[in-house]
Amino acid sequence: MRNALGLMLASVLAAVVIAAGGWFYYSSRADQGAPKTIAARAADQLPAQAKLAAKDDVSTTATVADKPTTLAQAPAPAPAMPVQQKQACANPNALGVSRVVEIDTTGGPGFGFETFKQFDFLTDKEVVLTFDDSPWPVNTPAVLKALGEECTKGLFFSVGKHAMWHPEILRQVLAQGHTVGTHTWSHLNLNSKKMTEQQAKDEIEKGFSAVKLALGTNPAPFFRFPQLQHNPAMVSYLGTRNVAMWSTDLDSFDFRKGATPEKIVETVMTKLDKLGKGIVLMHDFQKHTGEALPTLLARLKAGGYKIVQIKAKTTFQSLPEYDEAVLKDLKVPTASTTTRPISSVVQTVSQ
Ligand SMILES: [Zn+2]
Numbered sequence: 001m002r003n004a005l006g007l008m009l010a011s012v013l014a015a016v017v018i019a020a021g022g023w024f025y026y027s028s029r030a031d032q033g034a035p036k037t038i039a040a041r042a043a044d045q046l047p048a049q050a051k052l053a054a055k056d057d058v059s060t061t062a063t064v065a066d067k068p069t070t071l072a073q074a075p076a077p078a079p080a081m082p083v084q085q086k087q088a089c090a091n092p093n094a095l096g097v098s099r100v101v102e103i104d105t106t107g108g109p110g111f112g113f114e115t116f117k118q119f120d121f122l123t124d125k126e127v128v129l130t131f132d133d134s135p136w137p138v139n140t141p142a143v144l145k146a147l148g149e150e151c152t153k154g155l156f157f158s159v160g161k162h163a164m165w166h167p168e169i170l171r172q173v174l175a176q177g178h179t180v181g182t183h184t185w186s187h188l189n190l191n192s193k194k195m196t197e198q199q200a201k202d203e204i205e206k207g208f209s210a211v212k213l214a215l216g217t218n219p220a221p222f223f224r225f226p227q228l229q230h231n232p233a234m235v236s237y238l239g240t241r242n243v244a245m246w247s248t249d250l251d252s253f254d255f256r257k258g259a260t261p262e263k264i265v266e267t268v269m270t271k272l273d274k275l276g277k278g279i280v281l282m283h284d285f286q287k288h289t290g291e292a293l294p295t296l297l298a299r300l301k302a303g304g305y306k307i308v309q310i311k312a313k314t315t316f317q318s319l320p321e322y323d324e325a326v327l328k329d330l331k332v333p334t335a336s337t338t339t340r341p342i343s344s345v346v347q348t349v350s351q
Contacts, residue, residue, distance in 0.1 A: 089151035091150065091151055094151040095150040095151070095298075095301045096151050096152055096307065097151070097153050097307050097308070097309045098307060098308060099126075099308055099309070100308075100309045100311055101308055102311050102313050103222075103310060103311070103313060104314075105221040105242050105313065107239055107242065108239030108240070108241070108244060108245060109244050110235070110247065111245070111246050113247070113249050113279075114228065114247045114249065114251075115228060115247030122249075124276050124277055125276065125303075125304055125305050125306055126277045126305070127272065127277060127300060127305045127306065127308065128279040128280065129152070129153075129154040129155065129280055130155045130156075130224075130246065130248065130280060131143060131156045131157070131283060131289070132183055132282070132283045132285065133162065133284070133285030133286075134159070134162065134163075134170060134180070134284050135163065135170040135173060135284070136166065136169070136285045137166060139285055139287050139289065140166075140172075140173065140284045140285070140290075141169065141290075142284075142289075142293070143289060143290045143293055144172060145290075146290060146294045147176070147293070149294070150297045152297065152309075153307065153309040154179075155178070155222065156173050156178055156180050156284065157181050157183035158170055158181070158207075159183050159185070159186070159187050160207035160208075160209070160210030160211060160326070161186050161210070163210050163214035163215075164210050164214060164326070164329070166214075170211070170214045171216070174217075179220050179222065179310055179312065181220045181222025181224065181246065182204075182207045182208050182211045182224075183207065183226060184204060184225075184226055185202070185203045185206035185207040189229045190231040191225070191229035191231040192229075195231075197233050197234075197237075200231055200234050200237075202322075204234065204238070205318070205319055205322040206325055208223075208316050209318045209319070209322040209323045209325065209326045212316070212318050213323070213327070217315075218315035218316050219315065219316050220311070221314065221315065221317075222243065222244050222310075222312060223244070223245055224245070224247070225245070225247075228247055228248065230247075241316075243316065247279075249277075249278030249280070250268065250272065250280055250281065251267075252267055252268050252282045252283075253267050254282050254283050254286045254288055254289045254292070255286055259288050261288050261295065262292075264282075264288055264296065265292050268282075268296060269296075269299050
């Protein structure tokens, strides 16, 4: 990684225990709702277990750590995050990745100044590219292509239902070395008055289990609330699950009606030039975002901005009951019926 040593020195962060309450404020903003029209595909879409390379030659130059809180129910330590092989970059003038930040998600730290104020881990001109509502046909591959051509990496927040519909696209996201977190099961507003705590919890857990099933491996313990609607009880809950929460520093407004690739580029560049750095919120779900990205990445490079890649120290540990609930939704046949010929299962005994 370029300038790794200098950036290392510049980016050592203080670890702070996040006290419950008072460490977030509510954000109300419009967001793109998930479509509800496409039926879930059959179980033959289920991925094989991903075989990830064991080698990691990506240097980690900084760690954002959150001191373990003394939780009543301290979860068991999670296994290390699987790592991907570093891919060679064919573009000598690529934007690339300037440094890789590893997040210790113990206790559920929050990032993104629109909501969370604790961890100011980016230095001047540093940018984190984040993409919500993954995966989606055409649009997600367009984003992946643009990122791939610039040999740079993003942080994706997948909607569980979308992951079930298009697991092959989500696996491409992971295979290309990007980080995959989650964004609920069905993109409901978890801060809605109509939603019970149990329903909100189900949305979170089922989303993680669905993404795990689609990927064939555990996702990163990273979560973004739909519409950035932070339900206080769920913020606490995610803390007990050791999941880091990602708000944003600046919104591309790529989901808004009338958004064009040009507008998206101008919105992001104008806000970045004002703030000097930031976590950028975009949606790979949106067609215009993929179209805007080649220009946006070129503008970032020309403007001297550097991309910071986000990784998690450990993986998310899903709960078996939610893994089962997701499988049930897919109506996966049981092993006993799949291995038996139909004549041994169904017989005409009377006509
Ligand atoms: Zn969303």
